[in-house]
Amino acid sequence: MSEHTASYYAATANDDIRHPQLTEDINVDVCVIGGGFTGISSALHLAERGYDVVLLEGERVGWGASGRNGGQICTAYNKSMNTIEKLVGKDGAQAMWDVEVDSKNMIRERVERHNIDCDLRWGYLHAAAKPSHMGWVNDTHEEWERYGYTDTAVYDKQRLEAHLQSKIYHGALWENNAGHLHPLNYALGLARAAKEAGVRIFEDSRVLTLDKGPTVSVKTDKGSVRAKFLVAAGNAYLGNMIPKLYRRVMPVGSFIVATEPLGAERASALIANNDAVSCTNNIVDYYRLSSDGRMLFGGRANYSGYEPSDLFAAVRPRMLNVFPQLADARLHYAWGGNLAITLDRLPHVGSMDGNIFFAHGYSGHGVAHTGICGKLIAQAIAGTAEQFDVMAKIRHQPFPGGPIRTPMLALGMLYYKMRDYLS
Template sequence: MMTTNNKRNIPHYSDHGQYPDSYYAASRNQKPDRPTLKDDITCEICIVGGGYSGLSTALHLTETQHDVVLLEGAQIGWGASGRNGGQIVNGLNASLQKIKKSYGDQTADFVGQLVTRGNKIIRRFIADYDIQCDLKEKNIFAAFNNSQMKDLIETHALWESHGMHDREILDKQAIQQYVNTDAYVGGMIDHSGGHIHPLNLALGEAAAIESNGGTIYENTLVVDIEYDDASAKVITEFGTVTCEKVVLCGNAYLNKVIPKLTDRIMPVSTQIIATEPLGSLADELIPSDVCVEDVRYILDYYRLSADKRMLFGGGTVYGGQDPADIEAKIRPNMNKIFPQLRDAKIEYAWSGNFALSFSRVPQMGKLHDRVLFAHGYSGHGVTGSHLFGQILADAINGDTKEFDVFAKVPWIPFPGGRALRVPYSVMGSWWYALKDMTGL
């Protein structure tokens, strides 16, 4: 039987398995205390990872009566799925223009037909399983200068050519009807986008999996996987799962369990701050209650919570380390957009990792006929992970058409390999930051 990691001395990525001190954790819905796997069990399909990729895959599979066990090393939504900006943004990190240039018209056309499906999957889950996650409508892409605005107009035309007619170009006056700031020259609104409480979405999806007969183990760290033509075995700290298929959805927190996947992605941290409740000021700042992200390479993103806090995120740290002072890093960016918040109290500040692929295109494939994986959403994982979960489930159900297309997209290694991927990426980010500042 082939083993992925002979040493089995994988460090625990979550310390104690408790949620970080975030606004989302403080305002989350009730959840059950799920057990740690301490026995040797069998099932049909084992999912590794309790974020959106694993949850979407498991939920789609339980909807088609598969016997599913999901293993999470900490708690459901502990990683990026419970810490992110909560924005339902159609598309991938890599633009359709970039995909077309890198992989050809056929791949771009294929992706163009898929990129709005993740949004629809999320909305179906919310409706079908009555998930309480503060769903709100619309998102805006904001431009600081004419060069960025030109790119948005071209993007709008390309999306229109793929039959996506929910986007509208906004000039400076129009965008100020949605966001009360002088910072932008214009933007593009996606009327089919939106935003949610991301941890509560994850918790609702976990409850839906269990209502369909699936089983979830938390605080269950996977340390090794063995597989051959007969079966697969997922080995945890205190128990094992013998199954027909394994789906790896650990993303930035898969650790070094799968050496073949470790160098394909790089953990990158991003940070969010949450103000005190703002009351009527919140409605003055974002009267439309939409979510916003700008179109810079190192971007800011923000929205209002259900209790009218400003949730403002941004920044990147390649390699996944947390900055020493999150508020000091993020608050100046918020104050530039909304000077009215200079004196607002910051009640929460947190960080979390997403998995960056060098091409910014998510990756999907097989290590073996019994072992599938998906990862590398590169900061746009809310919708992409839900889409990939459906594609993974479809492949297990015998429809491999979409899975095969993504599996054939070549992955590009980081220059210099593992040792140099962080410094090379930092140098690249400096270049793009310079372009952002100069408007070139």
């Protein structure tokens, strides 16, 4: 029986429900592969529309990036809206902005509607790691205002230090409609809602073969599913099951440590308003406080495919660079996992063969975008694909290099790491 990776999230999960392994042959309307945010969201929305849905998870619900990430709910995309306008036009960019706004509203609505206990908090600081990065802060602030997002503010260094007890930053962009949550508890809560809506969830049911056609057929170790439609929602863990998709995303390792509980006074002194924080470097540090007053600090993105032998030692220096006052704080947890990036750092959403739908490659913005992309997939299957088609309009190129793409990307990111260091 599979277990969640040992992490702070797994240790504080508020639901340990086990779903059965698939041991029969089933015929359904839709088969969803992947028990993370995208898969569960797709399944939930489809079930609410009356579809008969089976969800297959190779490990446990929330086992992958959905249950291991930093919990940051981010605004917009991993590219500027100006860049997106050049790809899809002004109307398309406005549609993608509307999708992004809906993505965060959906989190708020789901938590309230399904009574999901996941420590949801709002407030986000984008901290400028270099003086030159204040240009990005100001440009992004102006860009978001053009799209009607005005619940934001630019902080200079002095104002930022009243909110964040670190001396290394030069200012920040603050926003109110982004934030953080406990991602595993959110995933488990969504799965509970999906099950209540009629979705049949099977864990320890890794898909071994996929046969395309008017009816899609997948086989697991002990069962099979035949479906009119298939949703591929494995993201960084989908593997080479669908080569066209595999070539267009790259798994990237990211690692997090959690300190001991710091006490309410010390914790609130570090981040006064309990905002989520990330920096503006190419190799991003991201961090926040947990509900029990721990510092959860993530970073040290790994593009080589290898996990550091000592995660505590790998991440701790980055945390102390930001918060040297935590030198005496013990680290209780360290864990890692893969997220998926695309070559252009925008989500890869689309369909193939008329009955296979997918969304992946969120490039660090998955907590927000996975949910709305699941909804868009459900709408597309039901025949309403206006917003889905806007996302699918972006043409994603495969990563170059074929079998050596991982070392090539690692070399490329070493260049950006050196740029962070030298600038």
